[in-house]
Amino acid sequence: MTINEIQDKIIDEFSLFDDWMDKYNLLIDLGKDLPVIDPKFKVKDFLIEGCQSKVWLHPEFDGSIISFTADSDAIITRGIVALLIKVMSKRTPEEIIGADLYFIDKIGLRQHLSPTRSNGLLSMVRQIKLYAMAYDAIKK
Amino acid sequence: MKNISEIRADFPILSRKVYDKPLVYFDNGATTQKPQCVIDALSSVYTSYNANIHRGIHFLSDLSSEAYENSREKVRAFINAGKKEEIIFTSGTTGSINGIAFSFGERFIKPGDEIIISHLEHHANIVPWQMMCERKGAVLRVIPVNDAGEIILEDYFKLLSSRTRIVSVTQVSNAFGTVLPVKEIVDAAHAMNIPVMIDGAQGIQHGIVDVKALDCDFYVFSGHKLYGPNGIGILYGKEKWLSELPPFQGGGDMVDKVTFEKTTYNELPFKFEAGTMNYTGAIGLSAALDYIQDIGRENIASREKELLSYATERLSAIKGLRIYGTSKNKISTLSFLLRDIHQYDTGMILDKMGIAVRTGTHCAQPLMNRYGIEGTVRASICFYNTTEEIDILAAGIEKVKSMFA
Numbered sequence: 001m002t003i004n005e006i007q008d009k010i011i012d013e014f015s016l017f018d019d020w021m022d023k024y025n026l027l028i029d030l031g032k033d034l035p036v037i038d039p040k041f042k043v044k045d046f047l048i049e050g051c052q053s054k055v056w057l058h059p060e061f062d063g064s065i066i067s068f069t070a071d072s073d074a075i076i077t078r079g080i081v082a083l084l085i086k087v088m089s090k091r092t093p094e095e096i097i098g099a100d101l102y103f104i105d106k107i108g109l110r111q112h113l114s115p116t117r118s119n120g121l122l123s124m125v126r127q128i129k130l131y132a133m134a135y136d137a138i139k140k
Numbered sequence: 141m142k143n144i145s146e147i148r149a150d151f152p153i154l155s156r157k158v159y160d161k162p163l164v165y166f167d168n169g170a171t172t173q174k175p176q177c178v179i180d181a182l183s184s185v186y187t188s189y190n191a192n193i194h195r196g197i198h199f200l201s202d203l204s205s206e207a208y209e210n211s212r213e214k215v216r217a218f219i220n221a222g223k224k225e226e227i228i229f230t231s232g233t234t235g236s237i238n239g240i241a242f243s244f245g246e247r248f249i250k251p252g253d254e255i256i257i258s259h260l261e262h263h264a265n266i267v268p269w270q271m272m273c274e275r276k277g278a279v280l281r282v283i284p285v286n287d288a289g290e291i292i293l294e295d296y297f298k299l300l301s302s303r304t305r306i307v308s309v310t311q312v313s314n315a316f317g318t319v320l321p322v323k324e325i326v327d328a329a330h331a332m333n334i335p336v337m338i339d340g341a342q343g344i345q346h347g348i349v350d351v352k353a354l355d356c357d358f359y360v361f362s363g364h365k366l367y368g369p370n371g372i373g374i375l376y377g378k379e380k381w382l383s384e385l386p387p388f389q390g391g392g393d394m395v396d397k398v399t400f401e402k403t404t405y406n407e408l409p410f411k412f413e414a415g416t417m418n419y420t421g422a423i424g425l426s427a428a429l430d431y432i433q434d435i436g437r438e439n440i441a442s443r444e445k446e447l448l449s450y451a452t453e454r455l456s457a458i459k460g461l462r463i464y465g466t467s468k469n470k471i472s473t474l475s476f477l478l479r480d481i482h483q484y485d486t487g488m489i490l491d492k493m494g495i496a497v498r499t500g501t502h503c504a505q506p507l508m509n510r511y512g513i514e515g516t517v518r519a520s521i522c523f524y525n526t527t528e529e530i531d532i533l534a535a536g537i538e539k540v541k542s543m544f545a
Contacts, residue, residue: 020159020492021543028543052500052515053484073514074482075544076489119484 003095006087007103014107023108027079034082037071048127050120053077057124059131065090066135068128077119080104080112084121088128093139096132101125141439147524150175150431154524161494164529169314169342169473169520170498171364174428178368181427185420193419194393194410208419211426212409218429219359220350221376225408228382229417232373233341234264236360237308239375239388239412240337241268244306247385251277254303258283258291258320259510260313263503265339269308283309285510289316289465293324300332307336311343315502315518316465317448317473319343326356335381341365345432345522346471347441357381363421368428372421375412382408389414440523444472447521447530454534455519460541464516475502475516478537481544483515489540490517495533 001009017023041058048055053074060067068089072078087103088096104110112121148154151173156163165173185207191200193208212227221227230236249255255269259282266280273280281304283296291309300307307329312319326336335357340349344361351359358377364370377385387394387405391414396404405411432440451474455461460479478486487499500515501508508515519533 024489024492025543052487053482074484076485 003087003091003099007101007106010083010086010103011106020108024076027109028075029079030082031072031075031078034071034078034085035069037069041069042071048120048123050123052119055081055120055124057127059128059135061131061135061138063139064092066093066096066132068131070124072120074119077112077121080109080121081124084124084128091132093132093136096128097136099129141436144524144526147435148526150177151524152176152179158494158496159492164493164495164532166519166521166525166529166533167496167498168522168525169365169502169518171370172345172367172522173524174367174369175431177431178424178427182369182420182424185423190420192416204419204423207423207426208417211422214426214429215374218349218433219344219374219376220352222352223379226376226379226382228375228377228409228412229422230360230373230375230412231371231418232362232364233339233360234268234362234373236373236375237264237337237339238268240358240360240377240385241272241308242388243385245272245276245278248305249276249278252303253278253305254281254299254301255279256281256283256296256299256304256307256309258296258309259285259507260289260291260316260318260320261308261310261504261506262314262339262341263505264341265308265310266506278305279303282506285507288467289313289318290467290469291318291320293321296325297328300328300334302332304329304332304334307334308339309336310339310341311349312346312471313465313473313504313507314342315473315504315507315516316467316475317342317470317520318465318467319469319471322356323354326354330355342471342473345440346444348437351376363425363428366425366428367431368425369421372418372425379408382412387411387414391415393417435523443523444521447523447525447527448472448474450527451519451521451530451533454530455537458534458537458541461537464511464513472521474519474521476519477513477516478541479544481540483517485544486517486537486540489543490533490536493532493536493539495536497533 042056046056046058055072057070068085070081070085072081153173189200189203191204193205212224215227216224281299283291285291311322322338329336337358338356340359340361345366360375363372394406394411394414396406462477464475483499490497498518
């Protein structure tokens with residue numbers, strides 16, 4: 001599936017819920033299901049520090065595809081991290097660089113990616129793109 | 141005293157909804173909401189007499205200058221300062237502390253001198269002193285706290301020495317609500333001729349402050365935490381200190397004679413008020429002080445005491461909830477964590493229920509480190525809150541617990 005196909009699938013999934021509580025319960029579940037990041041990557045080098053919550057992001061590049069693992073100390077943040085990983089992991093640098101992340105807005109969680117909310121998520125998106133640009137440069 | 145519905149009707153924002161639910165505002169420690177009379181005062185400046193202060197010869201400038209100076213007098217009376225000249229308008233508590241730390245450092249601090257603060261301080265009463273210490277080669281000393289979140293007074297007495305140049309402590313901890321024994325702190329310092337600055341940002345709105353009785357050398361606070369506008373604050377200083385200190389900002393209005401060779405400064409309080417001051421904010425603050433006097437500061441204090449005691453009882457009964465800051469002498473603040481649930485998660489869910497709290501380190505990272513935590517959820521109460529709102533908060537916390545079970 002392309003980045004946009006996965007985004008549309010997530011939007012569909014969230015559209016089943018009218019109630020914010022159900023959305024957050026889904027996020028909490030997604031957070032719980034997020035594959036565990038290797039503890040050796042939960043170090044300062046991979047830490048994206050927000051004022052409110054922390055995010056760890058680790059990239060792996062096999063020469064054509066970038067895979068990300070990630071974690072957060074807050075569960076709701078972790079749920080959104082899980083969604084971002086679903087969308088952005090196991091992609092080529094070009095796909096990541098060109099991605100337009102519209103699903104967060106569409107599922108009504110825009111506030112979590114706002115610059116006024118310092119939870120590490122906005123920086124995580126930027127960091128994902130930066131890794132992609134760096135690997136793209138290496139490849140070339 | 142007005143009853144609670146009358147009080148709440150004075151604050152238009154309190155009747156709004158968030159996410160279709162009635163707003164429950166427990167973030168008063170960050171900023172307080174404004175009564176209609178403050179909003180009207182601001183609006184009337186702009187609709188009927190806006191003009192820059194002190195320098196016009198025209199009618200409107202006279203009006204606004206007079207209103208600005210009346211505000212100064214009102215602040216003087218509110219904190220019982222001796223003279224109007226001892227009241228300096230600033231941008232807020234942070235502006236006031238930065239100003240004093242700079243000027244005091246320039247005038248009095250030499251390498252090896254010591255400045256005492258406490259472990260309960262907000263970053264605003266840590267960083268400006270640290271910056272000054274770095275500039276002057278001075279040393280910052282910190283009064284430790286116990287597990288209840290109270291400063292250890294005996295350790296403070298031991299820190300006082302012939303090297304101490306100034307003590308700067310908060311009146312009330314913003315993170316925990318602990319009330320500090322500021323009178324004892326001032327008296328002990330004065331016995332050794334050391335001046336004391338009190339950060340009143342979290343103190344002044346909860347009761348009566350009398351700087352003469354307290355005898356502190358400096359007292360600072362913000363308008364916006366006192367039901368007034370933001371961007372206006374106060375630096376009170378005893379005249380003997382303010383006359384000796386150099387200005388912390390240069391510019392218009394603070395000067396006497398300016399030549400390219402030498403500038404002489406204006407007299408107090410204008411020496412410390414460079415450029416166009418926030419006169420609108422000062423006038424709004426004055427309206428807020430009138431409002432508080434009208435409600436009655438004793439009434440505010442006793443009502444807030446009842447609310448805190450009710451909230452402490454309700455929240456303590458929640459299994460898995462731990463309150464940080466358990467001093468008997470506390471004001472208006474409940475800082476807590478719920479089991480192992482991250483404070484951000486708790487805050488996010490409470491927000492969705494229309495409950496505004498603050499989460500995080502509360503600009504007091506050293507204090508959070510002392511307790512080995514990354515932050516807390518802070519509900520800060522004031523007199524316009526109700527026991528029903530506390531019930532909503534308690535129910536909200538139970539809901540959070542069930543969602544993260």
